[in-house]
Amino acid sequence: MTLRDHVLEVLHTLRPLGAIKARYCMGQTATLIYHDRVMGVVSLDGLFIKSDEVNDPVFDRIGAARFLPRLASANIHRFPFRKVPAEAQHCSKAMLEWARLGIEAVERETLPA
Template sequence: MAFDTGLIDWVAEALAPVGTVTHRRMMGGATLYCDGTVFAILANDVLWFKADATSDALWDDAGCARFTYTMGEGRSGTMNYRRAPDDVYDDADAMREWAGLGIAAGQRAPVRKKRTGA
């Protein structure tokens, strides 16, 4: 499944004053990084910002749904990413504000240890 590279370009342009945005493809979408910190994912051409216990109340107040996905056997799962508010798609200030929450959540997240081959 392809994803909208134009949206990634927009995110990078809007966040240029904050840092450098890069991405890595994942399961038909992309993981977005700002200066190496995971802060968002792109799935089905929808932007989802990283959230955590510190920022969840702000996302809830804005009515931003939690990312859910379907697993095998009809089960579903969730990840603590929140759907971006509509205004981030055409307002650079809004993009920086909401992405800033995602960047901060990414910076607070514990660092994952890399797996070593066995």
């Protein structure tokens, strides 16, 4: 499956959650945008959803990996995205539940003044 096909599949599945757009970036990744804020990342490695101090324990319980882009510099800031379980990436209902965690994290963010 190509990245484009994967992104289109994810967007189709997440359609019930409202207006989510994708922007291609960083080579083989695309960010998922919800109300002008990044709520997820799609890559050929899977779907990653925004995490924060509230939903991190949910991701920790399943041992969800963090999204770390392949950058030349080892000195990178924390990328707050966690991998959705493989079984949820092939189940619409489960994917929606994980994506809701990302939307909730985005809604908890404070925007810079």
